Amino acid sequence: MTAYPRPSTPEPITYSHAADDGTPISGATVTVRIRRSDGLWYDWADGTYAARGSVAQLDEPMSEIDEPGTYEATWPGGAAERYQAFVEADGVVVASVELVVGGLAAPGDAMTLAAGAVDEAALDASAVAEVQAGLATAAALAEVASDAEIARKALDNRQEVDAVGGGRCITYDDDGTTPWRTRTLRDGSGNAITLGAGVPARRGAPT
Numbered sequence: 443m444t445a446y447p448r449p450s451t452p453e454p455i456t457y458s459h460a461a462d463d464g465t466p467i468s469g470a471t472v473t474v475r476i477r478r479s480d481g482l483w484y485d486w487a488d489g490t491y492a493a494r495g496s497v498a499q500l501d502e503p504m505s506e507i508d509e510p511g512t513y514e515a516t517w518p519g520g521a522a523e524r525y526q527a528f529v530e531a532d533g534v535v536v537a538s539v540e541l542v543v544g545g546l547a548a549p550g551d552a553m554t555l556a557a558g559a560v561d562e563a564a565l566d567a568s569a570v571a572e573v574q575a576g577l578a579t580a581a582a583l584a585e586v587a588s589d590a591e592i593a594r595k596a597l598d599n600r601q602e603v604d605a606v607g608g609g610r611c612i613t614y615d616d617d618g619t620t621p622w623r624t625r626t627l628r629d630g631s632g633n634a635i636t637l638g639a640g641v642p643a644r645r646g647a648p649t
Contacts, residue, residue: 456514457504457529457537466511472531473501474515476541479524489518501530517541595622601645603627608634618647 455474459467476484482491487499494500504513517527525541599622600614609627614620629635637643 452516452518454514455504455517455527455539455541456507456512457531459511459513459531459536466509467531468506468510470506470513470531471533472504472506472513472529474504474517474530475501475528476517477526477528478520479526484517484525504529598648600647603635603637603643605635605637 457472457474459470459472461467478484478491480491481493483494483497483500484491485497485499486502487497502515504515506512507514527539527541528535529537529539595616596613599616600618601611602614603609603611607626609629611625611627612621613623613625615622627635
């Protein structure tokens with residue numbers, strides 16, 4: 443998500459909506475709401491900021507522009523230094539971005555979906571639940587990535603079999619020289635193995 447706000451200058455807020463595989467999603471119902479750093483919300487009906495319960499129009503529809511899956515709304519800017527924009531797609535909070543008057547937020551600070559960044563003071567309970575579910579998914583994905591790295595090394599890295607200690611199989615780390623995993627090897631009866639000429643005992647990395 444990108445935003446280019448400047449004081450008293452209308453600027454577009456754009457959001458690119460895509461599936462997990464990167465395919466743009468067209469025809470979604472996408473809206474945006476703006477909260478000022480003092481906790482007041484932007485009322486799209488009259489252009490003022492007020493407590494949430496006093497806002498007539500909290501959400502502004504974001505129109506899909508020429509590029510499929512890209513949605514846009516125009517925010518008029520403001521005099522305060524910082525604002526927060528929350529984007530929903532089909533009723534689910536999908537992004538939060540800090541709007542910094544006079545320029546963009548610093549790289550790495552733009553997207554905010556960390557724990558505590560969005561709470562019930564900002565969104566209704568159902569939206570909070572969706573965000574929390576998304577965060578849980580992100581944590582699960584990190585575990586999946588770690589498991590995938592282990593699987594990659596087990597499948598692709600150099601391996602050697604020797605008779606040390608009765609037999610073992612050594613899988614090496616990505617550098618090809620540092621032992622990463624060592625497994626005991628035995629024959630079908632549980633006895634120590636012996637290696638002779640012509641017996642497969644080494645596996646190199648794939649080419």
